Amino acid sequence: xxxxxxxxxxxxxxxxxxxxxxxxxxxxxxxxxxxxxxxxxxxxxxxxxxxxxxxxxxxxxxxxxxxxxxxxxxxxxxxxxxxxxxxxxxxxxxxxxxxxxxxxxxxxxxxxxxxxxxxxxxxxxxxxxxxxxxxxxxxxxxxxxxxxxxxxxxxxxxxxxxxxxxxxxxxxxxxxxxxxxxxxxxxxxxxxxxxxxxxxxxxxxxxxxxxxxxxxxxxxxxxxxxxxxxx
Numbered sequence: 001x002x003x004x005x006x007x008x009x010x011x012x013x014x015x016x017x018x019x020x021x022x023x024x025x026x027x028x029x030x031x032x033x034x035x036x037x038x039x040x041x042x043x044x045x046x047x048x049x050x051x052x053x054x055x056x057x058x059x060x061x062x063x064x065x066x067x068x069x070x071x072x073x074x075x076x077x078x079x080x081x082x083x084x085x086x087x088x089x090x091x092x093x094x095x096x097x098x099x100x101x102x103x104x105x106x107x108x109x110x111x112x113x114x115x116x117x118x119x120x121x122x123x124x125x126x127x128x129x130x131x132x133x134x135x136x137x138x139x140x141x142x143x144x145x146x147x148x149x150x151x152x153x154x155x156x157x158x159x160x161x162x163x164x165x166x167x168x169x170x171x172x173x174x175x176x177x178x179x180x181x182x183x184x185x186x187x188x189x190x191x192x193x194x195x196x197x198x199x200x201x202x203x204x205x206x207x208x209x210x211x212x213x214x215x216x217x218x219x220x221x222x223x224x225x226x227x228x229x230x231x
Contacts, residue, residue, distance in 0.1 A: 076148030
């Protein structure tokens with residue numbers, strides 16, 4: 001059954017392995033339109049839907065839920081942008097890398113003219129192919145598995161999910177990511193959100209080990225858990 005969406009939806013603030021470089025034969029690298037090199041920190045929350053009429057969100061705390069992110073699985077796209085941790089862009093010929101401090105995930109966006117990988121199994125972070133439109137990097141990601149959520153509310157998606165991101169610098173110190181989600185098997189309309197980042201020239205990506213902090217996180221969740229009604 002499709003999940004009905006409404007315009008007033010609000011997202012809760014918006015790779016396990018990288019896609020193999022040999023999935024497609026690289027073509028000649030296209031001309032790069034802009035340079036996002038550096039470490040960036042999120043300055044805004046996202047605004048997409050935390051809940052829908054058919055999916056009102058969890059009635060228990062995240063500690064009691066089956067949120068895959070709290071089991072240290074990769075966050076997927078676009079949820080990886082939800083967390084208030086820095087990201088780093090690295091440009092190489094024919095490829096843009098995004099290094100996420102949260103979960104120590106890596107995304108590869110190929111810009112060398114190749115197409116999407118064929119007959120590949122769905123993955124946590126999907127297969128991302130990009131091209132330049134002036135100074136805007138446009139990336140299309142498909143091949144995502146259906147094991148991730150869009151946010152804390154437990155919004156699901158299918159393996160038909162298609163994510164289109166438009167990366168552009170507003171000025172030297174500001175980066176905007178426009179994100180459009182299209183999943184005709186799960187939602188009756190496209191969903192859209194934005195995420196703004198601020199350049200942090202003196203920062204580096206730090207170590208992050210999900211399993212190492214999971215025990216403390218669970219102790220915290222126990223303290224803030226929503227009380228359950230007594231039977």
